[in-house]
Amino acid sequence: MDALSAFSNPHKFMAVSKPFAWGFTILGVAMVTWGIYQGLYVVPPDYQQGDAAKIMFVHVPSSWLSLFIYLFMAGASFISFVWRSPLADICAKSCAPIGAVFTALCLITGSIWGKPMWGTWFEWTDPRIALVVVLLFVYVAYMAIWSVMETQQKAARAAAILCMVGAINLPLIHYSVEWWNSLHQASSFMSDKSMTSSAYKWPMYLTFTLGYLSLFGGLTLLNMRAEVYQRRAEMLSQRKMVFG
Amino acid sequence: MLPEVAKYGPYIYSAYGVAIVSLAGIVIWTVIRSINAKKKLDALEAAELKPDAPKAGPQ
Numbered sequence: 688m689d690a691l692s693a694f695s696n697p698h699k700f701m702a703v704s705k706p707f708a709w710g711f712t713i714l715g716v717a718m719v720t721w722g723i724y725q726g727l728y729v730v731p732p733d734y735q736q737g738d739a740a741k742i743m744f745v746h747v748p749s750s751w752l753s754l755f756i757y758l759f760m761a762g763a764s765f766i767s768f769v770w771r772s773p774l775a776d777i778c779a780k781s782c783a784p785i786g787a788v789f790t791a792l793c794l795i796t797g798s799i800w801g802k803p804m805w806g807t808w809f810e811w812t813d814p815r816i817a818l819v820v821v822l823l824f825v826y827v828a829y830m831a832i833w834s835v836m837e838t839q840q841k842a843a844r845a846a847a848i849l850c851m852v853g854a855i856n857l858p859l860i861h862y863s864v865e866w867w868n869s870l871h872q873a874s875s876f877m878s879d880k881s882m883t884s885s886a887y888k889w890p891m892y893l894t895f896t897l898g899y900l901s902l903f904g905g906l907t908l909l910n911m912r913a914e915v916y917q918r919r920a921e922m923l924s925q926r927k928m929v930f931g
Numbered sequence: 932m933l934p935e936v937a938k939y940g941p942y943i944y945s946a947y948g949v950a951i952v953s954l955a956g957i958v959i960w961t962v963i964r965s966i967n968a969k970k971k972l973d974a975l976e977a978a979e980l981k982p983d984a985p986k987a988g989p990q
Contacts, residue, residue, distance in 0.1 A: 712958065719954060723947055732938075739939045742946040749950075788957045792950060799946045803939050906957060909965045916968035923975045
């Protein structure tokens, strides 16, 4: 509980977060740049999918991140809702645009991969694809709540409720390929049935996953710092209006 | 220079292109937002600290 209260102090957060914010962002940019170079120029074609497997290196980690970021947001929303921690709602709010970008990236790259492999850009009747579209809409709705509510307190409550309720989508996405008939392949990453099987598979997925995670960490911290600055600026403006 | 891919070239370039544009976009947007928010707060704090100008009036 002490650790939680220490973490929820915006002054302490601002004092320690700057080097982590920039460090993780730079590390993430470097790792993703390295991954893109490796994916485009170094990795040989897969024996089953040929060069199309290179798209998987971008697509699969972005799908993991879209779910992970939402789970992280739901945790922060729960803390915000129960303990009314301002830093927790700042944290959840700061994650949302990054999660939305990774979800959109997952859908677009999946669609690009689907055309040559499945013969279709998009399959609305596929449960996993449809549920990931729903996840993107929830991210957008979450951001919309923050921009339309009258006060930050009301927005924080409403956004936290939406985020926690929306978390029901996560197990549905994960198990959709097992529970329903799906064009999307079942989870095969850890099994021998994996569609990409080159020796580069693990290093490439690891590079992109760690790069994306590092970017997520750095950008979230930068967003949180910007939000704290904005709230302080709003407070100063309001004080100026009241006291002159 | 674009890499040589035997097959599926347009799909691979598109997927990596979308990844580069979207990730560069979110990084640039976040960095600019962070810098602008800090600048705005600094300007407000500087205005707050600045002593009032002497008021002109009858002696």
